[in-house]
Amino acid sequence: MTQQASLVEYGARRVIITITAIFCALLEIVDTTIVNVALNDMRGNLGATMSEIGWVVTAYAIGNVIIIPMTSWLAQQFGRRNYFAVSIIMFTVASFLCGNASTLWELVLFRFIQGVGGGALLVTSQTIITESYPPEKRGMAQAIYGLGVIIGPTLGPPLGGYIIDHSSWPNIFYINIPIGIIATLLTLQFVRSPKYAEKKAANEIDWWGIAFLAAAVGALQYVLERGQEDDWFNDSTITILTVVSVLGFFFFVWRELVYKNPIVELRVLKNGNLRIGTILSFIMGFGLYGSTFVLPLYTQGLMGWTATQSGLLMLPAALMTAFMMPLIGKMLEKGIPQPYLIAAGMISFFVYSFWGYKIISPDTGKPDFFWMLIVRGVGLGLLFIPITAMSLSSLKGVQIGQGAAFTGMMRQLGGSFGIALITTFVSRRNELHRMDLVSKLDTNNPVVMDRVHSMQANFIHKGMDASTALKSAYQSLEYTVIKQQTVLSYMDVFLYLGILFLIFVPIVLLVKSNKKAGKLDASAMH
CATH class of the missing domain: 1.20.1250.20 (MFS general substrate transporter like domains)
Known part of the structure; x- marks a missing residue:
């Protein structure tokens, strides 16, 4: 049996892996929209302006979009199961810290970390589900994964609204903790990693590629999230970050095409x-x-x-x-x-x-x-x-x-x-x-x-x-x-x-x- 074929799972084991991966995808996506309905409560509680509280959404999106393109490479470096488990732990710990934040900028920092952990959950859970099913069932595997991705953004607002109406805003983060702990234990117990080529030594890692990618997509996400509120190119920060994003993408593409171990x-x-x-x-x-x-x-x-x-x-x-x-x-x-x-x-x-x-x-x-x-x-x-x-x-x-x-x-x-x-x-x-x-x-x-x-x-x-x-x-x-x-x-x-x-x-x-x-x-x- 080849390594590829050995990743296919059957029976209860496949069901457990599928449920774990879907819950992780759901955690990530629900958290993208659940905070939207809580921003007003957070603003009053943390003494922030409407413009400042927007950073709670922006920081998560920036962390998310920076890490997503790197997930395949990181899974190869550390082994997919380990990387997936660490991402769930990072997301869960950051959720706890978000709920405990006492100032706006603490909350923004923890939301960024939560976004970095969450970005991996989406893409890796898709690959795990796809590879757990035999070839003839792969269309169904994508259907199951799709449930989480499509329903997630819809579940966020009513769930967030219910929690805000009946409780306080930290609880929108605390609900992630029990799910995160269970998902981590199930991942370590049931998910298997494919055999990858040898890991790269630290001096072979594409550090410049990572830096260019982070600058490009991070700046772009900021421009998109804040542009309208800051009056687009009449604001010097938006203008500078647009230039950073364009140059970042240019140098990133150049670097990835010439470097022997691209990120x-x-x-x-x-x-x-x-x-x-x-x-x-x-x-x-x-x-x-x-x-x-x-x-x-x-x-x-x-x-x-x-x-x-x-x-x-x-x-x-x-x-x-x-x-x-x-x-x-x-x-x-x-x-x-x-x-x-x-x-x-x-x-x-x-x-x-x-x-x-x-x-x-x-x-x-x-x-x-x-x-x-x-x-x-x-x-x-x-x-x-x-x-x-x-x-x-x-x-x-x-x-x-x-x-x-x-x-x-x-x-x-x-x-x-x-x-x-x-x-x-x-x-x-x-x-x-x-x-x-x-x-x-x-x-x-x-x-x-x-x-x-x-x-x-x-x-x-x-x-x-x-x-x-x-x-x-x-x-x-x-x-x-x-x-x-x-x-x-x-x-x-x-x-x-x-x-x-x-x-x-x-x-x-x-x-x-x-x-x-x-x-x-x-x-x-x-």
Whole structure:
């Protein structure tokens, strides 16, 4: 039996390994979104400004995105089981420290460490699950892993909302500790490492590659997270870090192509399927995190829902995706070409976005969102597994881990770009729609003045004097304008997000399908 074949597990052992890996992936992803609903409580508790508290999210994302491309190399250096176990321990200890933090910058530092530990969990758990299943079951393995990745961002807000409503913010970190301890023990007991080539001596390690990569992606993530808030290139820090990011990527690519032991093997991108897969992973991250970001903002900011209500709205879509996963795994195993499934997913996502564009208004109720979000759930199910299967289908040996690292990093960066662009886009569209709406509110227009006088009379009826009532009427009109401009901006977000996915449908259909997608060759594993 070859080393590759020996990594396949059967029976209870495979079930335990699969559950361990999914829990680790879930831990990482839930923690990306769970803090969003707790930022307000943290801000009050730690005496931070709104701008400063944003660092709690930014630090985690930077730690995450720096480590993801290095995971394959680190697994080779230390052995995959050891690296995975150390990452879980780092994540768990950092979770405890986050909950215990007494100042903002302590919390930011521990969130960065948590992000570094968490980045490894995502990619390594994908490789572990893939290699634990025999070749003919690999489509199903990707389906099982996909459950964690798709449901994770959705579980974060309602879980965080529930904890904040019924307890205090440190508990959103403490819930990771028991899961982390169990996952560490199960990993050390059951997960096995493939046999790698000899470890590199310290003087052969690509330290410059590590430095260039950390500078490039760390600076890029900062620019994306903070750009809109700091007014983009009008801020000197954003400008400097953009230059650092561009130069960092340039020198990183040069270094990896000339150094004999690169930290990230860029040559793996010669594989056509992986190249297409990384681009599609970026687009999927854009849509997944972008739409997960938009809806809570809209429902909480404009419609006054609580964090728990807003999070629960997304659950039916997540359950729909969970229902779809095994079905799509089976379709792949039966040889249905991945481009057809991906194109169907893109079209579903377009339908979801266009539906959102048509129905959102200040009066949209919870039932109006239901079927629209079910379509989103179907779309994400159709996208995730076929994209992952296509990306990794023709890779061999150690390239599987390298390919998983590329698709993982691009999905994360796609999410960061999506959130940064949507935030900027909403801000710009707000200004445009405001100018347009205000231009129609002419004080010489009798219809407008009738509305103002009607509201003034209403306020006088409630006991205000004429002058205060008039001021309140104008304030009320201003609030209506703000509400209307925000609705129009979110309508635009839905429309353009849908168009983006529609544009990619013909491109995806031109990709050659790999018939072995669901049945990866046994030699294609570490």
